[in-house]
Amino acid sequence: MLLEAKNLDFAYGRHPVLSGVSIELTAGEVLALLGPNGSGKSTLLRVLLGQLGASGSICWDGRQIGQWTRRELARTVGYLPQTPAADPEQRVAEVLQTGRAPYWGAFGIESPRDLEVVHQVAGQLGLAEFLDRPIAELSGGQQQRVYIGRCLVQEPKALLLDEPSTFLDLRHQVELTRLMRSLSRQQGIGVLLASHDLNLAATCADRLVLLHEGKVVANGPPSAVVEPQLLSRVYGVPMRQVETASGRVPLVYPDLAS
Amino acid sequence: MLASLAGATLVWAIVAAGCVCVGSTGRVGWPGVEVLPYRIEIVLVASLIGAALAAAGVVYQAILRNPLADPYLLGVSSGASLLSLLWYLGALSALSLPIQAAGQQAFAFLGALASVAVVFLLSSRRRRIEPVTLILVGVIVNAVNGSLYLLIFFRHPELVSRGGGGFTFLVGGIQSNLTRQQEWLAAACVGIGWIVLACLSGQLNVATLSEGEAQGLGVRIHRLRWIGLTTASIVSASVVAISGPIGFVGLVCPHLSRLIVGRDQRRLLPAATALGAALLAVADAISRVLSQQSLLKTQLPVGVLTGLLGGPFFLLLLWQTRRRSEGAM
Amino acid sequence: MSERSLCGNCSFSRRDRGIALRSCWICLATSLVIWSLLACGCDRTKPAAAAGGAHTVASLVPAATDLIMGMGASNHLVAVSNYDDDPQTTRLPRVGDYQTIDWEKLAQIRPTSIITFYGPGRAPAGFAQRADELKIRQVNLKLDRLQDVYDSIGVLGEICGEPQKAVAMAGKIRQRVEAIHKRVAGEPRVRAVLVVRESGADLAGRDTFLDDLLTEAGGVNAVTASRYVTLDREGLAALRPQVVLLLLPGEDEKSVRRVKTMWESIAAAGQDAKGCRVCPLTQTYIEQPGSHVADAAESFAQALHLPREPASQPSATAAGAR
Numbered sequence: 001m002l003l004e005a006k007n008l009d010f011a012y013g014r015h016p017v018l019s020g021v022s023i024e025l026t027a028g029e030v031l032a033l034l035g036p037n038g039s040g041k042s043t044l045l046r047v048l049l050g051q052l053g054a055s056g057s058i059c060w061d062g063r064q065i066g067q068w069t070r071r072e073l074a075r076t077v078g079y080l081p082q083t084p085a086a087d088p089e090q091r092v093a094e095v096l097q098t099g100r101a102p103y104w105g106a107f108g109i110e111s112p113r114d115l116e117v118v119h120q121v122a123g124q125l126g127l128a129e130f131l132d133r134p135i136a137e138l139s140g141g142q143q144q145r146v147y148i149g150r151c152l153v154q155e156p157k158a159l160l161l162d163e164p165s166t167f168l169d170l171r172h173q174v175e176l177t178r179l180m181r182s183l184s185r186q187q188g189i190g191v192l193l194a195s196h197d198l199n200l201a202a203t204c205a206d207r208l209v210l211l212h213e214g215k216v217v218a219n220g221p222p223s224a225v226v227e228p229q230l231l232s233r234v235y236g237v238p239m240r241q242v243e244t245a246s247g248r249v250p251l252v253y254p255d256l257a258s
Numbered sequence: 259m260l261a262s263l264a265g266a267t268l269v270w271a272i273v274a275a276g277c278v279c280v281g282s283t284g285r286v287g288w289p290g291v292e293v294l295p296y297r298i299e300i301v302l303v304a305s306l307i308g309a310a311l312a313a314a315g316v317v318y319q320a321i322l323r324n325p326l327a328d329p330y331l332l333g334v335s336s337g338a339s340l341l342s343l344l345w346y347l348g349a350l351s352a353l354s355l356p357i358q359a360a361g362q363q364a365f366a367f368l369g370a371l372a373s374v375a376v377v378f379l380l381s382s383r384r385r386r387i388e389p390v391t392l393i394l395v396g397v398i399v400n401a402v403n404g405s406l407y408l409l410i411f412f413r414h415p416e417l418v419s420r421g422g423g424g425f426t427f428l429v430g431g432i433q434s435n436l437t438r439q440q441e442w443l444a445a446a447c448v449g450i451g452w453i454v455l456a457c458l459s460g461q462l463n464v465a466t467l468s469e470g471e472a473q474g475l476g477v478r479i480h481r482l483r484w485i486g487l488t489t490a491s492i493v494s495a496s497v498v499a500i501s502g503p504i505g506f507v508g509l510v511c512p513h514l515s516r517l518i519v520g521r522d523q524r525r526l527l528p529a530a531t532a533l534g535a536a537l538l539a540v541a542d543a544i545s546r547v548l549s550q551q552s553l554l555k556t557q558l559p560v561g562v563l564t565g566l567l568g569g570p571f572f573l574l575l576l577w578q579t580r581r582r583s584e585g586a587m
Numbered sequence: 588m589s590e591r592s593l594c595g596n597c598s599f600s601r602r603d604r605g606i607a608l609r610s611c612w613i614c615l616a617t618s619l620v621i622w623s624l625l626a627c628g629c630d631r632t633k634p635a636a637a638a639g640g641a642h643t644v645a646s647l648v649p650a651a652t653d654l655i656m657g658m659g660a661s662n663h664l665v666a667v668s669n670y671d672d673d674p675q676t677t678r679l680p681r682v683g684d685y686q687t688i689d690w691e692k693l694a695q696i697r698p699t700s701i702i703t704f705y706g707p708g709r710a711p712a713g714f715a716q717r718a719d720e721l722k723i724r725q726v727n728l729k730l731d732r733l734q735d736v737y738d739s740i741g742v743l744g745e746i747c748g749e750p751q752k753a754v755a756m757a758g759k760i761r762q763r764v765e766a767i768h769k770r771v772a773g774e775p776r777v778r779a780v781l782v783v784r785e786s787g788a789d790l791a792g793r794d795t796f797l798d799d800l801l802t803e804a805g806g807v808n809a810v811t812a813s814r815y816v817t818l819d820r821e822g823l824a825a826l827r828p829q830v831v832l833l834l835l836p837g838e839d840e841k842s843v844r845r846v847k848t849m850w851e852s853i854a855a856a857g858q859d860a861k862g863c864r865v866c867p868l869t870q871t872y873i874e875q876p877g878s879h880v881a882d883a884a885e886s887f888a889q890a891l892h893l894p895r896e897p898a899s900q901p902s903a904t905a906a907g908a909r
Contacts, residue, residue, distance in 0.1 A: 051473045074476030085468045090521060101464050102476035107259050108460020108524040154475070282689050296691045361712055434687045435711035549669075549681075549689065557669075557687045 002027050002158050002190040003048065003060055010040075010047050010054035017043045018054065018214045025158060025190045030180055032201035033194040034225075035211035036235050041194035042082065044211070045160045048192075049079055061157070074102035078151030082162045088136035092127060092146050093118070095135055099150035121152045125179075141172030148179070159183070161193040165200065173197070177204040202226050202249045210234060222249045259459065262525040266532030270305065273536040277301045277543040303441060304432055304542035304560070305535035307497040308507050310448045312534025314494040315508030316515075316527050317455055320462040321486045322389040328509035329494035332396040332487070335503030336403035337373025338366040338495065342502075343410055363440050363499045370495035373399060378487075386480045387487075431559030432501045432542060444496045451493035455527060458486055462523040504561040507534050510568045517575050541567055642748035645682055645698040645723075650730055650877045652676060654740055657878020658756040660747040665698050672837075672871070690717055700724040700746040730876040733799035737761065756878065763881035764803050767888050771805030777891040779806040779830040783874060785838055787846040789817050796876045797834070804887035806830070824853050830891055833867040834874050843867045866890040 003025035010018040017040045025031050033041050047054045050065045050073065058065040060076060068076075078099075086095055100114040122128050125145045135143060144164060151159055161180075165173040181204055183189045195201040201208065201222075208225040210218040212234045218225045228239040231252055242251040278297045280286055289297050314329035322331070330336070345365040381387055381395040464477045465486070472479040494508065515530040541563040549557040645666035646652045652667050656675060666682040667673075680696065682689045685704060693701070701723050703710070710727060718725045726746055729735045737757050744753020779801060781791040791797040792810040801808055809826040810816060818826075831850045835843055847865050854863035868886050872879035 046470055049474060051470060070473060070478050071476035074474060077474075079470065079474030081468060081470045081474075083468075084471060085466070087466065087521060094520075094522065098463055098467075099475065101460065104460045107456050108463065109259060281691050292694050293691050296694055300691075431687070433711070433713070434683070434690060435713035435717070437713040437716045440713065546691075557683075557689070 001025075001059075001062070003058075003192070005048060005058045006056055008044070008047055008054050008056035008058070010043060010052060016214060018047065021056075021211070021214070021216055023048075023209060023216070023219075025192050027157065027190050028184050028188045029207065030184045030191045030193070030205045031207050031209060032205035033192065033209050033211065034196075034198060034201060038213075039211040040214045041211060042162050045079070045162050045192070045194060048160065049073065049077060071102045074154060076156055077158045077160060078154045078156035080147055080151050080159070080161045080164060082166060084147045086135055086147075089134050091132055091134055092122075092138070093131040095146055096122060096127075096131075096149050096153055099153035102154055117153050117155060121149045125149045125152070140167055141169070141175065144168060144172065144176065145179075148176075152183075156189065158190040158192065161191065163194050163196060165195070165197060173200060180204055198226065198231070199251050202251070226250050226252055228252055259456070259524045259528065262519060263528040266528040270532040270535050270539075274301050274305055274539050277304075277539045280543050280547050282546050282549055299441075300432070300542065300546070301539050303436070303500070304539045306441075306445055306448055307432065307501050307504065308511075308534035308536070308538025309452075309531045310493045310497040310534075311504065311508040311538075312511035312515075312530040313452055313455055313527060314490040315534075316512045316523065316530045317458075317462065317486050317490040318508070319512050320465050320523055321483050321490075322393060323466055324389065324393065325513065326509070327393070328505075329490065330400070330498075330503055330505070330508070331393060332377045332491060333373030333399045333403060334370040334491055334494050335498050336400045336407070338370040338498045339503065340403045340407045340410075341369025341372070342366040343407055344369075347410065347414065361440070363436070366502075367495050367499035370498055371492065373403060374488075374491040374495070378484075387483050389483075392487075431504075431557070431561060434557075436500055440500060444500050447496035448493050451489050451496075452531065454489045455486070455493070458482065458489075459523045459527045462486065462527075502561070504538070504564060506561075506564045506568050507538060510572050511537065514568075514572055514575065517579060537564065537568060640748070641699065642746060643696075643698040644700050644702065644743075644747060645693060645696065646671075646702040647683055647685065647688070648702050648704040648728060648730075649673070650875050651702045651704075651728055651739065651743060653872070653875060653877030653879070654736075654743055654756075655747060658740065658744060658747075658749065658752045660744070660749045660752055663747040663749070666692065666696055688714065688717075690721075693723070694721060697721060698723060700726050702726045702728055702743075702746075704728055704730065731796060732794065733764075733796045733803070733876075733880065736796060736876045736880055760878075760881045764800075764884050767881075767884050768803045768805075771888055771892060774805055774892055776805060776807040777830055778809050778828050779832055779891060780809045780826055780828045782831060782833045782835075782846065782850070783815065785835055785842045785846055786817075787833075787849045788819070788823060789815060791834075792816050796880070797874070800880060800884045800887055801832075801891075804884050804891055806887065806891045820853065823850075824856060827863075829863060831863065831865045832887065832890055833865065835867060835869050836871045836873050836875075838869060843869060864893075866893075 001024060003023070005024070006022045008018050008021040008023075009016070021040075021044060023031075023044070033044065035041050043052065046052045048058060050058065050068070060068060060073065065073075096118045097110075097114070100110065100117065103114060104110060119128075122131060125148065127142070127145060127149060130138060130142065130146075135146060138146065144167075148159075148161075148164070151161075165176050168176060177200055180191050180193065184191050184206075193201070193205075202225075203222075205222060207220060208218070208222050209216060210225055210230070217234060218227075218230060226241075226249065228241045231239045235254075238255040239252045240255045242253065244250055278294075278301050279288055281289060281293065281297050281300075311329055315327070318327040318329055318331060319325055342362050342365055345362045348365075377392065377395050377399050378387065380399070381391040383391075461477045461482050464472045464475050465479065465482055467475070469479050472482075511530045511534040512526065515526055515533050519525045519529045538560065541560050544567075545558045545560055545563055640663075642663050643665045644655065644663050646655065646664060647668045649668055649671045652664065652671055652673060655661060655664055656673065661675065664676070664679060667676045667679045669681045669684045671679075671681070680692055682692045682696070701718060703714070703725065705711075705714075705727055715725065724746065726742060728739050728742065730739055737760070740753050740757040740760075741750075744750045747753075781797050781801060783789050783791050783797070790810050791808075792812040792814055793808060794813045795815065798808050809828045831854070833843065833846050833850070835846065847867055850863075850865045854865070868890065870879075870882070870886065873883050873886065875883075
C-alpha cells in the first residue's frame with residue numbers, strides 16, 4: 001500500500017474543507033479524484049503531501065507523514081499543481097534539472113546520475129529535441145509534458161496531479177491519459193489525479209473517488225461510481241448515461257433537455 | 259558552482275590588480291612599497307562591499323521573487339543611517355563614553371539588523387513570511403526610518419558636521435577611517451554569510467516556484483525564506499555599517515550576471531559576487547583618481563559613481579539582448 | 588548532441604555565448620579607454636621636499652593653515668585640506684578633509700603632525716590607528732571661541748617648532764583687538780546679528796568666536812541661543828537688530844544683493860520701523876578663526892559704529908537717540 005490516509009479533517013480558519021476523508025493508493029494504480037469546485041480536491045492533494053496541517057493519519061509507504069523529511073518525501077512523491085510556475089525564459093533542460101532538487105548535495109552540487117535521469121526522462125517523454133529551447137516556445141501539450149517530466153525525474157513511486165488536463169486540447173488530453181496509464185503499468189507508479197473531466201477520468205482510472213462538500217461519497221471502480229443519479233446529486237446538474245458496448249465503462253453527459 | 263566560482267574569482271583578481279595600479283599618488287602602474295598596503299587595503303574593502311551587496315541582491319531577488327528587489331528593501335540602509343545619526347547624538351550626551359567606545363559602525367550594524375527585525379516581525383503570520391507582505395512592510399519601515407532621520411537631522415543639523423565621515427557615510431562612500439578590526443569583522447561576517455548563501459543556492463533555484471511546488475520538490479520554503487533573508491540581511495548590514503548605503507550594486511549586478519551566466523542560482527551567486535566586487539573596485543579606483551585631478555574638491559562618494567557606471571552598461575546589454583531576441587523571432 | 592547542453596555548470600547556448608563574448612569586448616574596450624584617460628591625466632607633481640626639517644605639518648583645517656602661514660611658518664606645511672582655497676597653497680598636495688582622508692598620500696609624505704578639527708567624541712577610531720601606524724602626531728584643534736584661537740596659535744607654533752613666531756603673532760593680534768576694544772568702549776553697545784550663510788537665516792549665536800569678536804567690537808548679539816541657529820522669518824523679525832552683519836566671504840554680487848534685500852524687507856516689516864542697517868562683509872577671511880581675526884574685528888567695529896549711510900533709511904544714531 002503506497003498511500004493510506006484515514007479520517008482527514010481540514011479547515012481554512014472556521015470553514016471546513018475536508019471531513020473524515022479516507023483514501024488509499026496502491027502501486028501501479030491510477031486513481032482519479034472527482035468532484036465539483038470547492039469539494040476540496042486540490043486541498044486534499046496538498047494535505048496528503050503534508051503541506052497543510054490536517055488531523056487524521058497519513059501513511060506513505062508504511063511510514064507516518066510526520067516521520068518523513070521533506071527531501072525524502074520529494075524522492076517518493078511527485079506533485080504537479082494546477083498552474084505550475086516557471087520562468088518563461090527558462091530552458092526545458094533547466095526545468096527538468098530543477099526536478100532533481102531532492103537529490104542535490106550541499107551547495108546544490110549535482111551528481112552524474114542527475115544528468116542521466118534527466119536524459120532518460122526526456123527521451124521517454126519525447127522531449128529530447130526541445131531541451132535547449134525556452135519553455136515559452138512550446139505548445140501547451142508539450143509544456144505539460146515538461147512539467148510531468150520534472151515530476152518524473154524525482155524518480156517517484158507516486159504522482160499527485162492536480163487537474164493536469166485543464167488547459168489541454170482533446171488530442172493532448174488523450175495523450176496525457178495514455179501516458180498516465182503507461183507510467184502506472186510499466187513503471188509501477190501510483191498516480192492520483194484530480195480531474196474535472198468525468199469521462200476521461202473514467203476511461204483511464206482504475207478507481208474513482210468522488211468528493212462532495214469535503215466528504216467521500218463514492219469510492220470504487222468506474223462502473224460503480226459513474227452512476228447518473230449519484231452524479232446528478234453531487235454536481236447539481238441532471239445527468240444521463242450513454243449505453244456502451246458491454247465491458248466498457250459507461251459514459252455520462254449533462255442532460256440539458258430536462 | 260565550483261567552475262563558475264573559479265572563473266569569477268579569476269576575473270575579479272584581474273580587475274582588482276588593475277585597480278591597485280591607480281590611486282591618488284603617482285602614475286598608472288604597480289605602486290611602491292610604502293603605498294602598496296594602502297592600495298591593496300582599499301581595493302579589498304571596496305571589493306568586499308561590492309561582493310556582499312551583489313550576493314545579497316541575488317538572494318533577495320530569488321526569495322522575494324521580484325526582479326526589482328535590492329538589499330535595502332527591507333530596511334537595512336535606512337536603519338543603519340538612522341542609528342548612525344543617533345550615534346552622533348549619543349556622543350554628545352551623558353552616555354558619550356560607552357557609546358563612543360562602541361563606535362559608529364557597531365551602531366549602524368545594529369540599526370540595520372533592528373530595522374530588518376521589525377520588518378520581519380510585522381510581516382510574519384504564524385511564523386511564515388510572504389514575499390509581497392515583506393516588500394510592503396519594508397517600504398513602510400523605510401519611509402518611517404527616513405522621516406525619523408530627517409526629523410533628527412533638521413533638529414540638530416550640526417550633528418553631521420565635524421564628524422569623521424558623517425556625510426559620505428550617509429550618501430554611501432567607503433570610509434577612509436576604519437580600524438583594521440572593523441574591516442576584518444565585516445569580512446568575517448560577509449565570508450561566513452556567503453558560504454551559508456552558497457549552501458542555499460541550490461534551494462534558491464526552487465524558491466522561485468510556487469510554495470506547493472517548492473515543498474513538493476523537497477524544499478522547506480518557509481525555513482529557506484527565514485534563513486536566506488536573515489543571512490542576506492546580515493551580510494548587507496555588515497557592509498552598510500562600514501560604507502553607508504551604496505546604491506545600485508545590489509540591484510544591477512544580479513541582472514547583469516544573469517545576462518552572462520543564465521538563471522541558475524548556483525552559477526549566478528559566484529558570478530554576481532565577482533561582478534559586484536569588480537564594479538565597486540573600479541568605481542572606487544575612478545573616484546580615487548578623480549580626487550587627484552582637483553576636478554572636485556573632495557573625494558567623490560562611490561555611490562555616485564556606481565550609478566553612473568552601472569546604469570548605462572546595463573542598458574546597453576539589455577538593449578542588445580532584446581535586439582537579438584527580436585531578431586531571432 | 589544535447590549531452591553538451593546538459594553539462595554540469597555550463598549550459599550555454601550559442602546565443603548566450605554571443606552575448607557573453609560581446610560583453611567581454613565591451614568590458615575590455617571600456618577599461619582601455621578608462622586606463623588611457625587615467626594615464627594622461629595622472630598627477631605628475633611630486634610631493635614637495637620637506638623643507639620644514641624635523642617639523643612637518645599636514646593640515647586638514649583651512650583655518651589652521653591660515654594661522655600657520657600668518658605666523659610665517661609656511662615652510663613647515665607639507666599638505667593641506669581639500670577645501671583650502673589659499674592661493675599660496677596651490678602647489679601643496681591635498682590629503683583630505685573631515686570627511687575622508689587620503690592615507691595613500693600621507694604614507695608617501697609622512698608629516699610629523701596632522702591637524703584635525705573633529706568635534707568632541709567624533710574622532711573616528713580608525714583615524715587614530717592609522718596615524719599611529721605612520722607615527723604621525725594627531726593634533727585636534729578647537730576653534731570655537733576667540734580664546735581658542737589664541738591657544739591654537741600656541742599649539743601650532745609648538746608643532747611647527749617655531750614657538751617664538753607663534754607668541755609674536757598671538758601678541759600682535761591680542762594688541763590689535765584690545766585697541767579696538769578700547770576705542771569703542773565709550774560708545775553705547777549696538778544690537779546686531781551675524782548672518783553666516785547665503786540663506787540669510789543661519790545666524791551665529793553666543794559662545795562662538797564671531798560673537799566674541801562682535802563683543803570686542805562694541806556690539807551685543809541679538810541672538811541669545813548658544814552656537815549656530817537657524818530661524819524662520821518670524822523668528823528673524825522678532826530679533827529687531829540695529830545692525831545686520833552679512834558675513835558672506837567670497838560670495839558674488841547677486842547673492843549678496845539677494846540676502847541684503849531679504850533683510851531689508853524683514854527690517855521694513857518690523858513694527859517699530861526703527862532704522863536697521865544691513866552691512867554686507869565679503870572679505871574672504873571674515874568668517875575664519877585664522878590669522879585675520881583682528882581685521883575681522885576691525886571690519887565689525889567700522890560697520891557697527893559707522894556714521895549714517897547715504898540711504899533712505901533713518902540713521903542708527905538717530906534711532907539710538909529715540
